[in-house]
Amino acid sequence: MPTSDYQQRAQNTVSESKFSWRSILVHGPRKVTITLNRGVMHLGSQMLDFLAPPRCPITGELVHTAGDLSGAGWAQLHFLSKPRCERCGRPFELAVDEGTICGACIAAPPVFQRARAAVAYDDQSRRLIIGFKHSDRTEHALLFSRWLVRAGEEILQPGVILVPVPLHWRRTFSRRYNQAALLTRAISNLTGLAQETNLLRRHRATPPQAGLAAAARKRNVNGAFSVRDDARARIENARIVLVDDVYTTGATLSACARVLRKAGAKQVDALTVARVVKQGGSAV
Ligand SMILES: [Zn+2]
Numbered sequence: 529m530p531t532s533d534y535q536q537r538a539q540n541t542v543s544e545s546k547f548s549w550r551s552i553l554v555h556g557p558r559k560v561t562i563t564l565n566r567g568v569m570h571l572g573s574q575m576l577d578f579l580a581p582p583r584c585p586i587t588g589e590l591v592h593t594a595g596d597l598s599g600a601g602w603a604q605l606h607f608l609s610k611p612r613c614e615r616c617g618r619p620f621e622l623a624v625d626e627g628t629i630c631g632a633c634i635a636a637p638p639v640f641q642r643a644r645a646a647v648a649y650d651d652q653s654r655r656l657i658i659g660f661k662h663s664d665r666t667e668h669a670l671l672f673s674r675w676l677v678r679a680g681e682e683i684l685q686p687g688v689i690l691v692p693v694p695l696h697w698r699r700t701f702s703r704r705y706n707q708a709a710l711l712t713r714a715i716s717n718l719t720g721l722a723q724e725t726n727l728l729r730r731h732r733a734t735p736p737q738a739g740l741a742a743a744a745r746k747r748n749v750n751g752a753f754s755v756r757d758d759a760r761a762r763i764e765n766a767r768i769v770l771v772d773d774v775y776t777t778g779a780t781l782s783a784c785a786r787v788l789r790k791a792g793a794k795q796v797d798a799l800t801v802a803r804v805v806k807q808g809g810s811a812v
Contacts, residue, residue: 645803
């Protein structure tokens with residue numbers, strides 16, 4: 529689905545949220561209830577803006593709408609674009625032919641078909657993601673989902689199913705939410721693409737990946753994921769887009785892609801908010 533459709537959908541959502549006496553008269557009682565509820569929500573959101581005006585999560589400057597970045601905040605992030613490796617999305621420093629694959633992907637092709645990320649994983653994006661992941665800054669899901677829709681333009685095609693990388697249930701319980709599932713829901717809301725949050729399960733609580741080298745990361749997640757028995761029919765021949773917060777070595781995404789492909793998925797792509805760009809870089 530082209531980006532303009534997403535933008536139109538977002539525009540429609542904004543328009544529908546406005547209180548309208550005309551729609552009450554035209555559409556009758558059911559529409560009245562919906563319109564009033566949306567009107568109340570709109571008023572509630574205006575009240576919240578009055579009490580705690582929205583601020584840029586990077587610079588702290590006042591912004592027009594919650595989830596917006598200020599110009600200065602925007603300038604501090606390193607958004608990724610072409611030229612890049614067709615498979616893993618690693619940016620190239622020099623211009624290359626379309627479809628070029630990096631040395632790492634030639635040496636060890638990833639299990640997923642393509643991975644795309646919105647921003648480089650550096651001090652600024654790390655601060656945002658840590659807040660989102662560990663400090664209840666769940667409102668960042670809206671901001672990140674806008675970036676992801678743009679970064680994933682090639683892979684968010686009609687018919688794909690969005691699937692979050694799952695957390696082990698104990699970690700979901702202690703954190704109270706799975707950040708990848710929040711991102712998946714936000715992308716689904718923006719694009720209208722289907723989401724499936726119960727295809728995969730993480731049956732082993734793996735130690736945190738932070739600080740581990742590539743080989744250790746691979747060992748750490750090896751065998752940690754499986755598909756749910758009742759989900760096999762939905763996976764068969766499906767085109768799936770895995771969603772996560774950070775791409776470090778691709779080990780976690782590859783482990784998920786492996787079990788999905790084994791269960792019959794036709795294609796598995798991956799979409800993350802940030803990506804480690806420097807060789808040997810580490811993530812959360
Ligand atoms: Zn590559």
